[in-house]
Amino acid sequence: MLYLSQVIGRPVRDNLGESIGKVADLIVAVGDRYPPVTGLVVNNNGREIFLHWQAVTSLDAGGATLGNMAIDISRFRQRPDEIRLKRDLMDKQIVDIDGRKVVRVNDLRLDEVEGALHLVAVDVGASGVLRRLGIEGQWRTIAHGFRREVPERYIDWEDVDPVERSIASVKLRVPHKGLAELHPADLATIIDQLSRSDRVGVIASLDDEAAADAIGEMEPETQVEVLEDLEPERAADILEEMDPDEAADLVADLSDESRVEILGLMEKEEADEVQELMTYGEYTAGGIMTTEFVAVPATLTAAQTIDRLRDLEPDAETIYYVYVTDSDERLVGVLSLRDLIVSKPEKVISTFMYDEPVALRTDASQEEVTEVVARYNLLAVPVVDAEGRLEGIVTVDDAMDTLLPQPSKRRLPRLFNRDAGAAER
């Protein structure tokens, strides 16, 4: 076990014991589970010499010793999958995927794995800071006197995701794979802790769907910032992946300029849906509804309806209810998933659907929506226009959002927002 801080600044000697400089940095190749050390950077009177790891016979807290091969000081080019531990990682911020938070690298732990030195963990505990300050031993003695432990905390390299900026000079292909596996809410929390440029970097590494889910979990104000910082094409792609009701809320908050640009870049169908949703008041059933629901004609059989569900599932916000509409898209009935499954497959749905569905008008207030959902114990309530045409549904979680205190919904005027800055330029 070796810490990076223990080798930095230590002497580098050749096979005759002659000092040729000091250890300036170590280079590792990322990609593997534990990145192997591939090179040594030596500081020779202020000049940096790059050595291939094969030239190094030993490295420990006493320094590095080189083998007897001729030192090739031809400039060692850093490859795209290589990072310098001290310059690129030490003291930088990283995402602790396991703990789902942003932390700072206090030290890096190296270990022999299968005969080669590998980067195995990141030290983010107090002991790392103390070691760097050179007072770890003294502190431990004092802490021991008080019968306290010095907290040690390591993150396995596998659970680490470097924050973009810290490795800006290196285009890594590997990182952020772990991030995409986080729950969108956790990802949103992490992204919220990053600076603006880092956020864009992390979002850039996610696919559209993961990005859409994460953005959906952010505070409205953050959503707008993130979206406006992205390339408009990318923002449009992400918005297409979001639920139309969320997308509409978000688009409504964008500056006029970005809104027009981003809507123009979206697929026409999605853009139309978003624009339609934006015409409803923010605090009405129309404003909070989603247009992604399952509607089928009354003439289908139970089996056909289930087939239809299979096709539609990825897009619909809920499949627990299937709405039945006539040729004019008017809501005539509703089926629960349970009704469908327990009925005989060949039965026509009009014979067993519930034909007096509870529905709300698009201009119904949020409070009415919540009340109806609660009174009838619904998972979703359909929303219809003045002619009774089915326009969308409000799911129970969207309806319940109104019950939660939402201080961030209250928009505060900003003295110096982006628009003002742009106008001055």
Place this chain on the structure above:
Amino acid sequence: MKKRTFALTPRAATRLRFAAILGVLGPGLVSGFADNDAGGITTYSLAGARFGYDLLWVLLASQIVLFFTQEVGARLGLATGQGLAGLVRERYGVRWAAFMVSTMLIANLGSIVAEFAGCAVALGLLNVPIVVSEILAATVVVLLLTRGSYRRVQYLFVAVGIGVSLAYFVSAVLAHPDWGLAASSLVVPRLSSDSLYWIAVVATVGTTITPWGQAFIQSYVADKRLGPEDLIGERLDVGLGALLTNVIALFIVVASAAAVYAVGIKVDPNSPEAVKHIAGALTPLAGQGATYLFAIGLLAASFLGLGVVPLTSAYAACEAFGWETGVDWRLREAPAFYGLMIFFVAFAALFVLIPGLPLIQVMFFAQVGNALLLPFVLVFVMLLSSQKDLMGPLVSGRFLLTVGWIGTALLVVLSVILVATSVLGL
């Protein structure tokens, strides 16, 4: 595959931020306003009451330097999206970060002590016993900061602050100051062999340009998620903040000079009478009520500072050591952050309770301490702002860099003079 369930999805938690607490004012404005905290009002009052218009040139000079240091701080925040302590950590490693943060924390602790001394003096003028006033102030501050409700009440403090500034303005006009002398003193430096004069010079600089102010502006700008495109707006904001501080400070000095110094009262910061004397600057306006008006103003100023300095301190320490793990406004999730904040407040409140402490002098010397420690922080600011790979297009140009280094050098020279004259007795 979408994993959507009907479970209520938790909204992304609010994280620890200045923006959430301090709300809507521009970073430069908040910073400028908070500059006129308890230490500021006391120092400016003392300067005017003791030395008349003589120190006005220091005021103008330090406000100009303030603009440039705040501008650099804001630019660092805009370019990097990071706070000062975090940047020093990333660029210069743990040791330098620990050094800078501890320097700053010592200065800040002095400032917080000064704010509590301000509370004690203000409430003392209203006949509240010091023990009661300190416990009250500490409790209120901790509650406001930890409950995140500072935003709502900051308007009150700002409003009172504006009211008191107006009071000084009116009082200055009513006291019939020598405007010509004041104007010339503003631009013509005056030297003196009086060591108290030089201490007052340093204190005036130290209350205007502060280590916490430097950390504050940068973190606030970064936290507000402002970016390089906000440069013009931020410069305007910082300029406005510096100008505002300057005008208010100017009228405090002029009112004190005209109403106290000119009538022949010689204020000794050491004496218990000092408070009554410096409150006398408001006599032309409020007559017998001057003391109460001064007390209210000082109290509001203390709270204005208390809303900013403990927060900035805890934030800087957490940033440097990677404790910024608090993502929720709950105590147990960000123990280091809240622990530090509460420690600063409790330490300062208890410190002020030391019997027989000359409170006015404590406030005054906290500013001197700030000035002495300031160069250590400014050097990092200047170094960071000149790094092209960090700052990108916002890197300091030759002009700004020269001005910044000259300002920093002047501060060092001033500190050396002060240490040489007062400590070594040269």
